[in-house]
Amino acid sequence: MVLLLVILASFLIVCSRATGLEKFDHPIKVNGNLRFLVVGDWGRKGDYNQSAVALQMGKIGEELDIDFVVSTGDNFYTNGLTGEDDPNFLESFTNVYKAKSLQNQWYTVLGNHDYRGDVMAQLSPYLRKIDSRWICLRSFIINAEFAEIFMVDTTPFVKEYFVETEHTYDWRNVMPQKTYTENVLKDLENALSESRAKWKIVVGHHAIRSVGHHGDTNELVERLLPILRAYDVDLYMNGHDHCLEHISDTESPIQFLTSGAGSKAWRGDVKGLNREDMKFFYDGQGFMSVQMTPTHVEIEYYDVFGKILHKWSRSKQLHHIVI
Numbered sequence: 001m002v003l004l005l006v007i008l009a010s011f012l013i014v015c016s017r018a019t020g021l022e023k024f025d026h027p028i029k030v031n032g033n034l035r036f037l038v039v040g041d042w043g044r045k046g047d048y049n050q051s052a053v054a055l056q057m058g059k060i061g062e063e064l065d066i067d068f069v070v071s072t073g074d075n076f077y078t079n080g081l082t083g084e085d086d087p088n089f090l091e092s093f094t095n096v097y098k099a100k101s102l103q104n105q106w107y108t109v110l111g112n113h114d115y116r117g118d119v120m121a122q123l124s125p126y127l128r129k130i131d132s133r134w135i136c137l138r139s140f141i142i143n144a145e146f147a148e149i150f151m152v153d154t155t156p157f158v159k160e161y162f163v164e165t166e167h168t169y170d171w172r173n174v175m176p177q178k179t180y181t182e183n184v185l186k187d188l189e190n191a192l193s194e195s196r197a198k199w200k201i202v203v204g205h206h207a208i209r210s211v212g213h214h215g216d217t218n219e220l221v222e223r224l225l226p227i228l229r230a231y232d233v234d235l236y237m238n239g240h241d242h243c244l245e246h247i248s249d250t251e252s253p254i255q256f257l258t259s260g261a262g263s264k265a266w267r268g269d270v271k272g273l274n275r276e277d278m279k280f281f282y283d284g285q286g287f288m289s290v291q292m293t294p295t296h297v298e299i300e301y302y303d304v305f306g307k308i309l310h311k312w313s314r315s316k317q318l319h320h321i322v323i
Contacts, residue, residue, distance in 0.1 A: 020187035021150075023141040026068060026105070032293055034144050035064045039287040040072030040205070040239025041111065042262025043092035049285045049304050050263035051096055056306040057287055058099020064289060068104045068142075069097075070149065072239030072259055073111030073205030075136070080117020080170075084126045094131045108136040111205040111239060112155045112169075119170040139184055141191055146294040148197035150188055154204035154238075157181050157219040185223060192231035198294050198316065201235045202228055209249070209256040211272040211281060212241030228254055234297070234314075237288075242266045244288065244301045246280040246312060255312065257299060259288040280310040294318060 028034050037057055044050050057069075076088050097106075114122055121127075127134045138153040155161065156174045174180045192200065206217040208225050217240075228236060229252045239260030247256040265285045273281060285304040290297065298313040 021139055021141050021191050022137060023143050024135065025143045028145050034147055034292040035066045036068050036070055036290050037061055037066055037287055038070045038072060038237055038259040038290060039262040040260040041074040041242050043076035044263040045091040046096050048264035052304050053262055053285050053287060054096050056302060056304065058101050059306055060289060060302060061099060061101030064291065066101060066104060069102060069106045070203055071106055071108040072203060072237060073109045074113045074239060075108060075111065076117065077113055080114040081121045083118050084121045084124050089127060089130060103133060105135060106133045107142055107151060109151045109203060109205055110138065110153060110155060112161060115155050115169045116167050117170065120172060139187065146197060147199040147201065147292055148195050149201045149203060150191060152188060152202060152204040153184060154206040154220060157223065158206065158217065159219060185227060189227050199292060199297060200233045201237065202233050203237045205238060206240045207238045207258055208236055209247045210241045210245060210258055211270055211275065211278060212243045212245065213266050213269040214241050215271065244282040244286050246310060248277045248279055250277050257288065261285045262287065282309050
């Protein structure tokens with residue numbers, strides 16, 4: 001009985017708090033591999049090929065035996081959720097991602113479209129009672145032993161949203177903006193400085209570098225990128241631009257990976273494809289997979305038919321301390 005309880009406990013996701021950010025401990029498999037999918041900009045009640053992308057995610061998820069799914073935000077179109085009982089949660093999430101392999105935890109950040117609705121509803125633990133896969137916080141950490149994933153709330157950094165009049169945003173618990181964003185960066189910097197993970201991944205909704213419709217997010221280039229470089233972050237993942245792309249940083253080993261093609265894509269809306277740091281761009285629907293060990297990471301991008309469009313990998317040496 002005791003052994004059974006220990007085994008069951010090893011599969012539980014434990015939540016703790018460190019350096020101001022909640023941390024979810026996600027134990028890796030016995031084989032030492034970590035595998036997950038990344039998708040963004042998806043919640044359209046199955047329309048715009050969302051269901052087709054979900055189908056392929058289920059197939060690839062089963063093939064890879066994934067541990068969880070990461071969402072890069074804009075989870076519910078067009079204006080987030082209206083409340084905890086909004087049927088859009090079931091229609092765009094639960095009823096779309098039905099494959100067995102996708103019944104793992106979903107770790108989710110907010111996008112700008114989510115901020116146009118009831119943010120507190122999307123963050124509410126009540127949604128986990130409706131669908132236990134759902135974990136959505138503003139900023140938090142996924143601790144997967146040799147890898148840590150730092151989820152960052154990027155929407156409040158974008159000044160444009162605070163002055164535009166076309167849309168209304170739910171800024172509860174965000175104002176004043178300057179104080180909020182300073183605290184987000186402080187918490188992230190503290191967490192990165194304390195991290196002993198072999199691989200460090202940061203996830204936000206907005207791109208730092210992109211050749212898609214929105215392009216670079218200047219506020220993140222100025223305020224977030226220096227922190228990522230200073231603490232040797234390996235990968236930055238985002239959505240926002242409805243495409244798949246891979247750009248390499250010109251001043252560090254950071255790779256900028258956009259996975260924002262979970263439903264509606266923007267065909268032909270691209271600029272700067274000839275930039276030397278551009279490794280891959282696709283203006284159709286799809287998603288991304290990540291396969292990791294303590295010494296190796298491999299990224300693959302898939303289209304709506306499950307075809308692999310682009311691969312990238314990197315290896316690291318394990319450093320042992322001699323006593």
